[in-house]
Amino acid sequence: MSKILFSGGKVIDPVSGKIKKADVLVENGRIRAVGAKIQPGGAKVIDCRNRFLAPGFIDLHCHLREPGEEIKETFTSGLWSAFSSGFTQVCPMPNTSPAIDSEALIRFELEAADAAKAARIIPVGACTKNRQGKELAELGGMVQAGTRAISDDGNWVSDAGLMRRIMEYATAFNLTVMSHCEVPELVNGPADEGLVATRLGLRSSPAVAEAIAAMRDIMLAELTGCRLHICHVSSRLTVEVLRWGKARGVEVTAETCPHYFALTNAALDDFNPNLRVNPPLRSEADRKAIVRALADGTIDAIATDHAPHSPEEKEREFENAAPGIIGFETAFSLGYELLVRKRVLTLPELIARMSVVPAKILGVEPPAIVPEAEANLVVIDTELKWELTRARIFSRSANTPFLGRTMQAKVVATVLGENSYFDPEQIKL
Ligand SMILES: [Zn+2]
Numbered sequence: 124m125s126k127i128l129f130s131g132g133k134v135i136d137p138v139s140g141k142i143k144k145a146d147v148l149v150e151n152g153r154i155r156a157v158g159a160k161i162q163p164g165g166a167k168v169i170d171c172r173n174r175f176l177a178p179g180f181i182d183l184h185c186h187l188r189e190p191g192e193e194i195k196e197t198f199t200s201g202l203w204s205a206f207s208s209g210f211t212q213v214c215p216m217p218n219t220s221p222a223i224d225s226e227a228l229i230r231f232e233l234e235a236a237d238a239a240k241a242a243r244i245i246p247v248g249a250c251t252k253n254r255q256g257k258e259l260a261e262l263g264g265m266v267q268a269g270t271r272a273i274s275d276d277g278n279w280v281s282d283a284g285l286m287r288r289i290m291e292y293a294t295a296f297n298l299t300v301m302s303h304c305e306v307p308e309l310v311n312g313p314a315d316e317g318l319v320a321t322r323l324g325l326r327s328s329p330a331v332a333e334a335i336a337a338m339r340d341i342m343l344a345e346l347t348g349c350r351l352h353i354c355h356v357s358s359r360l361t362v363e364v365l366r367w368g369k370a371r372g373v374e375v376t377a378e379t380c381p382h383y384f385a386l387t388n389a390a391l392d393d394f395n396p397n398l399r400v401n402p403p404l405r406s407e408a409d410r411k412a413i414v415r416a417l418a419d420g421t422i423d424a425i426a427t428d429h430a431p432h433s434p435e436e437k438e439r440e441f442e443n444a445a446p447g448i449i450g451f452e453t454a455f456s457l458g459y460e461l462l463v464r465k466r467v468l469t470l471p472e473l474i475a476r477m478s479v480v481p482a483k484i485l486g487v488e489p490p491a492i493v494p495e496a497e498a499n500l501v502v503i504d505t506e507l508k509w510e511l512t513r514a515r516i517f518s519r520s521a522n523t524p525f526l527g528r529t530m531q532a533k534v535v536a537t538v539l540g541e542n543s544y545f546d547p548e549q550i551k552l
Pocket residue numbers: 276277303354355401
């Protein structure tokens with residue numbers, strides 16, 4: 124569809140926080156006009172009255188499983204899952220098989236992603252060869268190919284001397300280092316260490332495993348001048364460490380994921396393997412600290428950590444289930460329900476934490492609904508109640524504890540350049 128008029132919607136500018144009623148005309152993948160009473164002139168008209176328009180979302184942290192585990196997800200299925208949920212750009216973590224640690228593999232990713240004709244990827248390369256934490260990966264070549272950030276996600280780079288060198292190179296190449304913070308020697312099991320784990324008889328890991336790792340990396344970022352981003356923050360202690368680092372003026376940012384503000388370990392009573400995530404769900408005090416940190420900006424962004432797994436790997440007893448849940452389909456709705464409706468963030472603030480703030484963290488152009496920009500937008504219905512069913516999930520996997528949940532607020536259309544998605548249940552074309 125080459126010409127579309129989004130008519131009568133409320134356009135959100137997440138930078139100023141302002142919401143303004145306007146028509147938006149998109150032609151050949153670009154925004155041609157934003158304003159009142161734009162004439163369609165042959166454009167397909169989408170009625171956006173009582174709907175919001177906002178810049179497309181950017182996911183800082185997801186797993187698309189290709190190459191190596193196409194049974195769980197592919198670029199096509201994962202990028203459609205993202206796109207149909209409002210994400211126009213996503214950062215696939217390089218912990219694939221093989222790990223994305225070379226220029227050739229970054230180019231492979233970009234080509235495979237492009238063919239999906241949905242969301243785009245912002246490539247993230249590994250810090251070390253095969254993510255083994257021993258030798259630097261081919262950083263120069265990966266930067267040439269378009270890498271914006273590096274991460275050994277799934278592993279923390281334990282060797283402090285090596286991490287220092289990684290950060291020095293990252294500073295020289297203007298890369299963001301994304302750190303999966305977890306001291307491996309402190310990790311003893313899949314639950315948060317404390318009373319709940321003891322009562323349930325689950326092996327556990329303490330929150331300090333995350334906080335100590337974050338503390339070391341913040342200190343190294345200060346030493347090297349590196350832009351550091353802390354992945355999937357799950358604990359109150361790490362929030363305190365972040366506050367300390369930010370107060371020192373270190374260039375550190377952080378993300379959390381919807382499951383860390385939606386759930387706690389109190390839900391583990393029935394040993395649902397879809398509640399096994401890494402880092403683990405923690406206490407209500409941790410959850411509240413995450414919410415407060417989102418409110419005051421200590422945690423900058425919301426990422427999904429979309430982590431598809433096959434039933435074979437997930438439908439096991441809790442301790443042996445693969446860690447991670449899918450997250451694209453539920454991210455915006457959980458944010459709306461638990462942050463906007465509970466007045467933690469305004470709607471423009473929630474959008475910012477999922478779009479322009481991630482862009483800044485990655486050093487890429489922030490999406491904006493302005494004339495002559497590439498079309499990069501979502502249409503949101505905040506009144507819509509919908510049930511998360513398997514049929515509404517584009518991912519190859521369905522490992523989520525939210526299956527069957529009635530959600531409020533939904534992305535009903537996503538446009539990126541010439542790529543578009545319209546929810547067939549909500550928008551009749
Ligand atoms: Zn991780």
